[in-house]
Amino acid sequence: MISFSDLPIRENLRGLSPYGAPQKNVPVALNVNENTHPLPENVVADIVEAVSGAVRGANRYPDREFTALRDALAGYLGHALSRENIWAANGSNEVLQQIMQAFGGPGRSLLGFSPTYSMYPLLASGTDTAWISGARDEDYELSADTVVAEIRRTTPSIVILCSPNNPTGTPLGLDVVAAAYEASDGIVIVDEAYAEFMPPDAPSALTLLEGRERLLVSRTMSKAFAFAGVRLGYLAADPAVLDALRLVRLPYHLSALTQAAATAALAHSDEMLAMVGEIVAQRDRIVVELERMGFTPHRTGSNFVLFGGVDEPNAVFETLLASGVLIRDIGIPGHLRVTAGTEAETTAFLEAIAPLAPDARGGAVPVKS
Numbered sequence: 001m002i003s004f005s006d007l008p009i010r011e012n013l014r015g016l017s018p019y020g021a022p023q024k025n026v027p028v029a030l031n032v033n034e035n036t037h038p039l040p041e042n043v044v045a046d047i048v049e050a051v052s053g054a055v056r057g058a059n060r061y062p063d064r065e066f067t068a069l070r071d072a073l074a075g076y077l078g079h080a081l082s083r084e085n086i087w088a089a090n091g092s093n094e095v096l097q098q099i100m101q102a103f104g105g106p107g108r109s110l111l112g113f114s115p116t117y118s119m120y121p122l123l124a125s126g127t128d129t130a131w132i133s134g135a136r137d138e139d140y141e142l143s144a145d146t147v148v149a150e151i152r153r154t155t156p157s158i159v160i161l162c163s164p165n166n167p168t169g170t171p172l173g174l175d176v177v178a179a180a181y182e183a184s185d186g187i188v189i190v191d192e193a194y195a196e197f198m199p200p201d202a203p204s205a206l207t208l209l210e211g212r213e214r215l216l217v218s219r220t221m222s223k224a225f226a227f228a229g230v231r232l233g234y235l236a237a238d239p240a241v242l243d244a245l246r247l248v249r250l251p252y253h254l255s256a257l258t259q260a261a262a263t264a265a266l267a268h269s270d271e272m273l274a275m276v277g278e279i280v281a282q283r284d285r286i287v288v289e290l291e292r293m294g295f296t297p298h299r300t301g302s303n304f305v306l307f308g309g310v311d312e313p314n315a316v317f318e319t320l321l322a323s324g325v326l327i328r329d330i331g332i333p334g335h336l337r338v339t340a341g342t343e344a345e346t347t348a349f350l351e352a353i354a355p356l357a358p359d360a361r362g363g364a365v366p367v368k369s
């Protein structure tokens with residue numbers, strides 16, 4: 001038996017491990033920030049019908065420009081965006097990879113602020129782009145001063161700002177995005193994978209696009225939209241950015257089935273997003289309850305909570321798993337991350353962790369619904 005490192009593989013891949021949270025079959029999976037609510041049946045029926053139409057036409061290549069889907073995404077985003085501003089791919093991970101292929105590469109760099117989404121350094125390394133890890137302020141916050149100083153110091157080709165940030169949940173002010181754009185002469189990406197979980201009056205970086213042709217705002221249907229299994233991520237930007245991405249995308253990268261399913265789901269966006277309010281309520285409940293138990297949850301604008309005060313994260317993770325509750329150990333000492341689920345799933349998590357709480361002192365803290 002040989003290992004891949006014995007093959008003539010690229011030097012920067014030698015010895016690496018593939019990315020991916022464990023996929024385990026457990027009753028309560030709260031580890032990868034999915035929307036755990038099932039799709040409404042009437043929406044499922046519409047999507048199935050659209051997909052069956054696409055199957056009948058599957059002898060032909062799909063629309064390379066996924067025009068109907070771009071129209072639907074532009075309509076969903078609003079902000080006077082049109083199809084000329086919208087790009088999409090198989091998950092926002094693929095969109096980000098295409099951005100790295102077009103604007104990164106050997107001799108170029110990507111700056112992010114750690115701890116942040118662990119795929120960023122991997123997407124950089126996969127495209128031979130240097131990863132620069134900037135530091136955050138106290139409690140994982142990020143100020144305009146901190147971001148601007150790091151951009152001036154490192155002059156990156158690409159800056160990526162995750163808003164709200166995964167894995168910390170930290171929301172990001174638009175003043176920081178605007179300042180980063182001014183300080184940089186490269187591409188500035190705002191990854192808004194969790195934007196729909198922010199308060200409805202919180203402005204998106206989409207409002208900054210006008211007149212900023214190096215600003216790219218990425219979104220996904222994987223989280224709030226309850227569509228992680230379909231793999232559809234998208235981007236809003238200046239039309240020139242799309243022309244750059246057309247140079248690196250694979251031909252017909254979005255299958256006819258994906259286009260049909262996503263377009264049909266967008267026609268029901270209100271119903272697809274109906275559970276967001278409920279998820280936000282469960283997230284807020286997690287924050288309150290964990291605090292009451294003596295943990296230290298961090299400020300969050302997403303559908304998950306990062307909490308500290310965990311003496312032995314691995315032991316807590318394993319104890320929860322043994323009772324059928326899967327959460328995430330993201331490698332920050334003393335911390336774990338949990339996704340807000342349905343009310344029942346959230347209760348199962350809180351009841352499982354209560355006996356392990358700092359304030360339990362032998363007796364579990366009772367859980368409120």
Ligand SMILES: *Cc1c(COP(=O)(O)O)cnc(C)c1O
Nearest residue numbers: 091092093117166193220222233
């Ligand atoms: C989950 C997530 C994504 C979405 O990935 P998809 O490829 O669209 O499923 C993007 N960015 C961040 C920060 C995420 O947490």
